[in-house]
Amino acid sequence: MDLPQLTENFLQALTAGMLTGAIYGLVCVGLSLIFGVMRVINFAHGDFMMLGMYAAFYAFGALGAVPMFGQWLAPYVSALLAGPAIFLAGLLVHKLLVSRVTGMRAGALASEGHYAQLILTLGIALVLQNGALWLFGSAPVSIQTPLASNAWAVGPLYGERIEVFVNQGQTVAAVIALAVVLAFVALMNRTRLGKALRAAADNAVAATYMGIDVARAHRLAFGLGVGITAIGGGLLASSVSFQPYVGLEYVIVMYAGVVLGGLGSVPGAFLGGLTIGLVQQLSTLFLPNQLQNAAIFIMFLVIVLLRPQGLFGAALRRT
Amino acid sequence: MNSHLRRDTVLIVVFGLVYAALAALVTHSYYQLILTVVPIWATMGLAWNLLSGYSGFVSFGHAAFFGLGAYFVALAQIGWNLSPWLGIPAAGVVGALAGLIVGIPTFRLRGHYFALAMLAYPLALMYVFEWLGYQELALPMRRDAALEFMQFDDHRVYAWLAAALMVVAMLVTMRVERSRFGLSLIAIKEDEAAAEAAGVRTLKWKLLAITASGALAGVAGGLYAVVLLVVTPAAVFGMLVSAQALIVAMFGGAATVWGPVIGALALVPLSELLHARLGDKIPGIQGVVYGLAIIVVILLAPEGVVWKWRAHRRARAVAPAPIPYEEAAAPTLAPPRSALGQGPVIFEARGLSKSFGGLRAVHEVSLEVRQGEILGIIGPNGAGKTTLFNLLNGFVRPDSGNVILDGREMSGSTPAQLCAAGVARTFQVARPFRRMSLLENVIVAAYLRERTDGAARAAAMDALAQVGLAAHAHRLADGLTNKQLRLLEIARALAGRPRILLLDETMAGLTASEVEELMSLIRALAEGGLTVVIIEHTMQAMVRLVDRFVVLDEGAVLTEGDPARVTRDPAVIDAYLGRKWRLANA
Numbered sequence: 001m002d003l004p005q006l007t008e009n010f011l012q013a014l015t016a017g018m019l020t021g022a023i024y025g026l027v028c029v030g031l032s033l034i035f036g037v038m039r040v041i042n043f044a045h046g047d048f049m050m051l052g053m054y055a056a057f058y059a060f061g062a063l064g065a066v067p068m069f070g071q072w073l074a075p076y077v078s079a080l081l082a083g084p085a086i087f088l089a090g091l092l093v094h095k096l097l098v099s100r101v102t103g104m105r106a107g108a109l110a111s112e113g114h115y116a117q118l119i120l121t122l123g124i125a126l127v128l129q130n131g132a133l134w135l136f137g138s139a140p141v142s143i144q145t146p147l148a149s150n151a152w153a154v155g156p157l158y159g160e161r162i163e164v165f166v167n168q169g170q171t172v173a174a175v176i177a178l179a180v181v182l183a184f185v186a187l188m189n190r191t192r193l194g195k196a197l198r199a200a201a202d203n204a205v206a207a208t209y210m211g212i213d214v215a216r217a218h219r220l221a222f223g224l225g226v227g228i229t230a231i232g233g234g235l236l237a238s239s240v241s242f243q244p245y246v247g248l249e250y251v252i253v254m255y256a257g258v259v260l261g262g263l264g265s266v267p268g269a270f271l272g273g274l275t276i277g278l279v280q281q282l283s284t285l286f287l288p289n290q291l292q293n294a295a296i297f298i299m300f301l302v303i304v305l306l307r308p309q310g311l312f313g314a315a316l317r318r319t
Numbered sequence: 320m321n322s323h324l325r326r327d328t329v330l331i332v333v334f335g336l337v338y339a340a341l342a343a344l345v346t347h348s349y350y351q352l353i354l355t356v357v358p359i360w361a362t363m364g365l366a367w368n369l370l371s372g373y374s375g376f377v378s379f380g381h382a383a384f385f386g387l388g389a390y391f392v393a394l395a396q397i398g399w400n401l402s403p404w405l406g407i408p409a410a411g412v413v414g415a416l417a418g419l420i421v422g423i424p425t426f427r428l429r430g431h432y433f434a435l436a437m438l439a440y441p442l443a444l445m446y447v448f449e450w451l452g453y454q455e456l457a458l459p460m461r462r463d464a465a466l467e468f469m470q471f472d473d474h475r476v477y478a479w480l481a482a483a484l485m486v487v488a489m490l491v492t493m494r495v496e497r498s499r500f501g502l503s504l505i506a507i508k509e510d511e512a513a514a515e516a517a518g519v520r521t522l523k524w525k526l527l528a529i530t531a532s533g534a535l536a537g538v539a540g541g542l543y544a545v546v547l548l549v550v551t552p553a554a555v556f557g558m559l560v561s562a563q564a565l566i567v568a569m570f571g572g573a574a575t576v577w578g579p580v581i582g583a584l585a586l587v588p589l590s591e592l593l594h595a596r597l598g599d600k601i602p603g604i605q606g607v608v609y610g611l612a613i614i615v616v617i618l619l620a621p622e623g624v625v626w627k628w629r630a631h632r633r634a635r636a637v638a639p640a641p642i643p644y645e646e647a648a649a650p651t652l653a654p655p656r657s658a659l660g661q662g663p664v665i666f667e668a669r670g671l672s673k674s675f676g677g678l679r680a681v682h683e684v685s686l687e688v689r690q691g692e693i694l695g696i697i698g699p700n701g702a703g704k705t706t707l708f709n710l711l712n713g714f715v716r717p718d719s720g721n722v723i724l725d726g727r728e729m730s731g732s733t734p735a736q737l738c739a740a741g742v743a744r745t746f747q748v749a750r751p752f753r754r755m756s757l758l759e760n761v762i763v764a765a766y767l768r769e770r771t772d773g774a775a776r777a778a779a780m781d782a783l784a785q786v787g788l789a790a791h792a793h794r795l796a797d798g799l800t801n802k803q804l805r806l807l808e809i810a811r812a813l814a815g816r817p818r819i820l821l822l823d824e825t826m827a828g829l830t831a832s833e834v835e836e837l838m839s840l841i842r843a844l845a846e847g848g849l850t851v852v853i854i855e856h857t858m859q860a861m862v863r864l865v866d867r868f869v870v871l872d873e874g875a876v877l878t879e880g881d882p883a884r885v886t887r888d889p890a891v892i893d894a895y896l897g898r899k900w901r902l903a904n905a
Contacts (some may be wrong), residue, residue: 041431041434041435043379043438097614097618100618101618115375115377116617116621118377118379118431118434119377119565119569119613119617120613120614120617120618122379122562122565122610122613123566123609123610123611123612123613123614123617124610124614125558125610126558126559126562126606126607126609126610126613127606127607127610127611127614128610129606129610130602130603130604130605130606130607130610131603131607132603133602133603133606134601134602134603134604134607137602138602248442248558249442251438252438252439252442255435259432259435288450290446290449290450291446291447291450293442293443293446294443294446294447294450297439297440297442297443297446298443300436300439301424301436301439301440301443304428304432304435304436305424305425305427305428305436
């Protein structure tokens with residue numbers, strides 16, 4: 001392979017990485033919100049994302065036929081619809097299950113509390129994965145949209161030899177992902193709810209004294225977290241095929257991004273997710289496709305082992 | 320003790336034999352298979368339990384060891400024609416090595432991060448094995464040499480082999496539980512930092528635990544491959560494998576010998592039968608059952624069946640008559656100790672500095688500790704007293720400066736190494752191992768100097784007697800009063816037979832009479848030749864206790880000298896005691 005060819009491959013992977021990365025960033029923001037506010041590691045997060053993908057898939061099935069949205073708009077509308085649907089599911093799961101081992105009550109359990117949360121969310125993950133297998137079947141599906149097979153060609157550059165294709169479907173998805181992240185940041189910074197969430201994240205006890213309903217803040221954070229991730233899942237659903245176990249692949253991807261950005265930091269999570277998208281796509285330049293995810297796992301291990309506070313997070317000290 | 324061990328060994332072996340006998344009665348091949356996988360999953364649960372149950376480091380990645388064991392047996396038979404009779408034990412070695420290799424980097428992590436990292440290993444391996452082209456590996460049929468290759472026509476033999484493996488895993492677990500190994504792991508679970516300060520080499524025990532755990536999981540995986548004859552990445556590296564190991568142990572009761580076995584006996588047949596009956600209609604029923612079991616266990620009985628039962632039995636049992644306990648008569652006040660301070664310097668800080676972010680907690684602190692003296696370190700809140708102790712006993716590495724013991728540089732040593740060298744400490748907020756008895760709390764530390772269980776036990780009893788807690792030896796540390804907690808920490812520190820004892824605000828929160836008791840104890844210890852460095856707030860008591868003061872303020876040494884001089888120093892009075900004190904005593 002000569003230099004222009006290598007450059008073209010590199011630029012192509014870079015573009016794909018940025019586009020996928022933006023969606024990963026969105027997905028990571030949802031996970032990071034839950035950790036930031038509740039200090040809960042949610043192992044089932046990937047599976048809520050899977051639910052988001054299926055929610056978008058079925059919404060698309062219903063919407064695709066509607067002329068108002070048409071084939072062009074329908075995939076994105078359904079992705080956005082997955083958000084509120086999974087938000088409600090998240091509220092329910094939090095109220096019925098997660099709230100019993102988290103929040104103020106878990107404080108008394110000290111380290112035991114953390115294990116209870118970890119293991120509970122593992123149980124939820126198993127039920128969601130296998131329940132989905134029952135409901136949706138094991139055959140991989142995806143959202144078929146005409147945009148996904150269209151691309152803008154950039155170039156030819158550098159004496160006619162380099163041409164980069166930018167997938168239109170992925171670009172629109174990435175732009176929507178970015179818009180959702182910005183809307184979420186505005187929600188956190190501009191609204192009363194955002195203030196309450198940040199206060200609960202900062203110091204739950206102090207927030208209670210200030211009259212903030214921390215239990216409600218936790219419930220909303222959990223709902224919003226899985227809802228945001230579900231939108232990300234819905235956006236991914238038009239560029240990848242998925243099955244009920246897809247959450248497992250993404251849970252590590254997500255944690256890699258969130259840990260990279262510093263657990264609990266929202267902007268950090270977005271940048272972390274973006275980085276993971278880039279690493280995944282760039283790894284295709286020198287690794288076989290099947291090892292893409294293995295590469296991310298190894299990168300994840302290297303990050304947690306060398307810099308558990310993340311690239312953008314401040315060092316934490318614990319005795 | 321030994322009779323208990325023998326009785327429980329017999330009980331386990333009898334249980335294994337009864338299981339094998341019942342398995343012999345079953346002829347239906349599907350039920351035979353269930354009877355074979357139950358002990359395999361029990362062994363997996365025991366493997367998980369050995370690491371996560373006892374040490375509290377929760378692993379979501381035991382499938383890594385199981386899968387490597389399974390693939391090793393299959394690949395070794397295919398590639399080298401190696402019989403499973405050799406392959407399965409070798410799979411244990413593979414699992415042990417994998418455990419060690421995973422443990423060395425991963426034990427740098429705690430809690431969430433450890434669990435997450437452990438999840439990544441089997442998933443990464445799953446992709447690697449798929450990429451290597453081992454999507455479905457079948458063990459070659461060897462009708463010609465069935466016996467040599469574990470290919471029995473009578474499938475009950477597999478159930479017997481699995482039961483034997485389970486018995487071995489139970490016996491290993493029982494041995495570990497009742498040894499220094501097990502006690503150290505439980506101490507790590509209760510409070511890792513306190514264990515390290517009590518001289519437990521925590522990293523060593525954790526690595527040993529993950530190695531042994533990996534070995535058991537590897538063997539279980541190897542046998543699983545032989546029983547099922549086909550190995551696929553998802554079946555041996557999948558999340559369900561790790562989850563199943565965890566849930567059988569938690570359901571039955573983590574950190575017990577019988578818990579994982581009870582869990583496997585209850586859950587594995589249930590999920591297998593549901594899978595067989597409904598699997599075609601409801602794919603994934605197995606995962607749903609395990610998921611629900613996990614949720615129900617965590618919400619209703621996170622401690623598991625065995626612990627529930629033990630609590631129930633304890634509640635029903637007639638409360639044992641309390642050991643008559645007389646408050647240890649306060650040792651008569653020792654006469655004021657003759658001016659010491661002439662002993663040689665044995666422990667020394669030279670120019671120690673430590674900053675946290677922008678905060679200079681300790682800055683250029685130098686001090687000398689002389690043999691046999693009681694040195695008091697005082698200073699207002701935030702003066703850096705506890706940070707200084709953390710630097711002296713190895714919890715925190717100094718940014719610059721040295722810790723010197725007997726002329727040897729010790730900065731950079733772990734707390735356990737310093738403890739072994741003779742420096743013990745207590746904590747400002749008492750850190751007992753709450754769910755261990757007082758005696759066990761102290762035994763953990765006594766192993767530092769004693770080789771045998773009996774000697775450690777005797778040394779621990781001595782240490783408890785020394786502080787007046789002998790009558791409470793078998794109580795749990797959880798229900799102690801503040802004074803008793805302080806005494807327990809001192810006993811734990813004494814059990815390692817230190818030369819230098821660092822006491823961090825030992826008298827905080829005690830009543831005046833309790834303070835007197837504790838002071839006599841400290842004096843008695845010093846009379847016995849122990850060197851004591853004590854951080855304290857209660858100035859008044861300290862004046863009557865210590866031979867010499869070092870006064871810290873804002874992370875630096877303000878002054879030092881004998882009590883009479885220091886309490887009259889205007890700078891000390893202003894910085895620490897306030898002007899009022901000076902005026903009142905003028």
